[in-house]
């Protein structure tokens with residue numbers, strides 16, 4: 001069980017901000033480091049128990065001042081997949097050097113670290129040929145996959161060399177409340193909801209037959225809590241996904257069904273440089289067996305909750321889905 005002081009990097013982003021909400025009642029104080037490059041200050045709940053530091057995780061001074069105070073680190077700050085092909089230097093600096101620096105600083109300054117949870121990604125499986133893809137597979141092609149996977153290796157180095165209590169979670173297509181479409185790099189689910197709201201066509205890159213393993217945020221957050229709270233997770237790498245395969249076309253149809261909006265067309269565009277994955281479904285038996293993690297939401301249930309959040313958020317903007 002998490003208690004004491006916590007650091008969340010990337011806490012102004014989608015998963016980080018939802019994680020903060022989840023752990024706020026459990027922790028004494030939460031420090032958030034985020035440079036707001038894609039995150040939003042308003043996504044972080046306001047509380048006396050939260051200190052927000054608008055800085056990069058590559059700022060050594062900031063790490064030196066915050067890390068001696070924390071017992072749990074959730075490392076989520078990242079430069080995303082789309083940006084990685086536009087700016088390899090930026091990807092390397094934030095994702096690889098930033099992750100390395102955080103591990104090194106945790107080793108140097110955290111005198112009572114209980115857990116370092118690293119949010120890694122199933123992007124390291126690339127265009128896989130084994131399904132559902134297990135943890136021992138990898139196929140690196142994009143810079144984002146290379147930098148994120150490299151930090152996994154450094155997690156192992158710090159665990160094996162210095163016994164730093166690390167746990168790696170490889171997340172697969174997380175969606176749900178809090179995934180802001182104002183972030184231009186947000187995932188496809190938020191993009192589709194935003195398109196429906198704006199009465200715009202739903203854009204699909206490629207023929208729509210590519211599959212993804214869409215995982216609801218609530219289920220993903222449960223994995224973070226288990227990773228941080230269970231002794232068995234130290235030094236381990238876990239897939240976090242449903243094992244369920246959904247084509248992007250099916251996703252679009254389901255979102256149209258749930259929102260009750262039928263008129264918006266689906267528009268197909270050529271694949272982008274990052275669209276290399278034909279199939280994605282991952283094997284999460286390890287986390288299910290070892291940490292008793294469960295998938296509690298079907299895709300439909302998750303999308304319905306996401307729709308509610310979208311509607312609620314837009315009440316302030318006088319938006320009506322029925323108009």
Ligand SMILES: NC(=O)c1ccc[n+]([C@@H]2O[C@H](COP(=O)([O-])OP(=O)(O)OC[C@H]3O[C@@H](n4cnc5c(N)ncnc54)[C@H](O)[C@@H]3O)[C@@H](O)[C@H]2O)c1
Pocket residue numbers: 009010011012013014015016033034035036037038039040055056057058075076077078079080094098119120121122148170171172173174175183187
């Ligand atoms: N969302 C998904 O489907 C998914 C899937 C696999 C892995 N992940 C991993 O989960 C983590 C969180 O993803 P997310 O979807 O919440 O992303 P996000 O883009 O919403 O959040 C990332 C946050 O990191 C911040 N950031 C970027 N560079 C920074 C820097 N140099 N210093 C400090 N902060 C910085 C951004 O401002 C943003 O708030 C990432 O590490 C990502 O690789 C996410």
